[in-house]
Amino acid sequence: MLDSSQHEVKRTRDKLNAYRLLAGLVATLVGALGYVIAGAAPLEQAAPGDAVRRGDQLFHSYCSRCHGVDADGKSPLAALLSTRPSNLRRSVLSRADKERMVRLGGAVNSRSPIMPSWQNELSRTQINDILDYLQSIRESKP
Ligand code: HEC
Numbered sequence: 724m725l726d727s728s729q730h731e732v733k734r735t736r737d738k739l740n741a742y743r744l745l746a747g748l749v750a751t752l753v754g755a756l757g758y759v760i761a762g763a764a765p766l767e768q769a770a771p772g773d774a775v776r777r778g779d780q781l782f783h784s785y786c787s788r789c790h791g792v793d794a795d796g797k798s799p800l801a802a803l804l805s806t807r808p809s810n811l812r813r814s815v816l817s818r819a820d821k822e823r824m825v826r827l828g829g830a831v832n833s834r835s836p837i838m839p840s841w842q843n844e845l846s847r848t849q850i851n852d853i854l855d856y857l858q859s860i861r862e863s864k865p
Pocket of ligand 1: 782785786787788789790804806807808809811813814815816821822824825829833834835836837838839841853
């Protein structure tokens, strides 16, 4: 049996718990409202997938006809070329070397001139996006 002072303590504790629950609910609602008002912009800005998504599109517009839709060097055109387009999923070049290769082309890098220079077609940002995309589909096996 609880005496009256114990009842009082229990009632206060129940009230406190109810307040805590309410406060949590309000905080969640305010958070959700903030998210709606901000139009989810902060999340979009922070999304690291954006560059990869742009790079994916750019790759399939400019590069896949030689390097293949899977970037593995297999394309119908590859069979007709005297130098095989590289498997870009397994390239061992550093990012800086890949960037040089894409920007300046094969010839000035002592590689096949079949690999075109892209510096007049693609901005540095676009080339970086493509390199991000290639990084995202990289296979580490040799
Ligand atoms: C006309 C065909 C062709 C197109 C289009 C092309 N490439 Fe190439 N690429 C090649 C060939 C061929 C090589 C191999 C050169 C060699 O081995 O000497 C190559 C090599 C490379 C390499 C060097 C990889 C390595 O590991 O050595 C990179 C990086 C590369 N290409 C990226 C790209 C990107 C990115 C695009 C699109 C912006 C692109 N290429 C478009 C033909 C092409």
